[in-house]
Amino acid sequence: MPEHPAVVRVEAALAEAGVVTQVVWLDGAAKTAAEAASALGIDVGAIANSLVFLLDGEPVLVMTSGAHRVDTAWLGERVGGTFSRADATTVKDATGQVIGGIAPLGHPVPLRTFVDEALADYPEVWAAAGHAHTVFPLTYDQLVRVTYGTVTPVAPPVAG
Structure with missing residues (x-):
């Protein structure tokens, strides 16, 4: 297997x-959840997307199901702050990884993390491992534990 410094850090953190x-x-x-799910032959909802946002100016990680979009205004109200998009430089500085390969761990310093409760519907979830060509499986409980994540919905329930 090839070696990449960010992947080595993720493996060590795991x-x-x-x-x-x-x-x-x-x-x-596999820069998108759909690409990763297709490559793995799994439901897109079992992909744990690692998205970096700014919460009141501080980088945070949102682990969301590939089947969901984060509603930043709604989530901000829920956690008592304002979410905004992080640019590529901020993402790289905060995680040591580039967009499309952000892992839930292995960052220079731990990030405050929110974990989409919808990921609990899957016995196994897959996350990026620090590079756009890498993924790894783990359980939802492991994901919450290794990220010290706060479990929350990331968007309001769909009326229906």
Whole structure:
């Protein structure tokens, strides 16, 4: 397997957290949840997207199901702050990783993290491992534990 510094950091963080898993190198880049799900042959909802936002100016991580979009205004009201988009430089500085390959851990310093409760619907979720060609499986409970995440919906319930 190829080596990449960000992936090595993610693997070390997983080992330190006691998560036994295997990073998978995909043939092509999986910069979106749909691409990752297609490459893995799984439901897009089982992809744990790592999205970096600014919450009142501070970088935070939102782990959301690939089947959802984060409603930043709604989530901001829920957690008592204002979410805004983080630019690519801010994302790289906060995570040590580039957009499209952001892992839930392995960052220079831990980020405050919010975890989409919808990911709990899947016995196994897949997250990026620090590079756009890498993913790894873990359970929802492991994801919450390794990120020290706050479990929350990321958008209001759909009326129906």
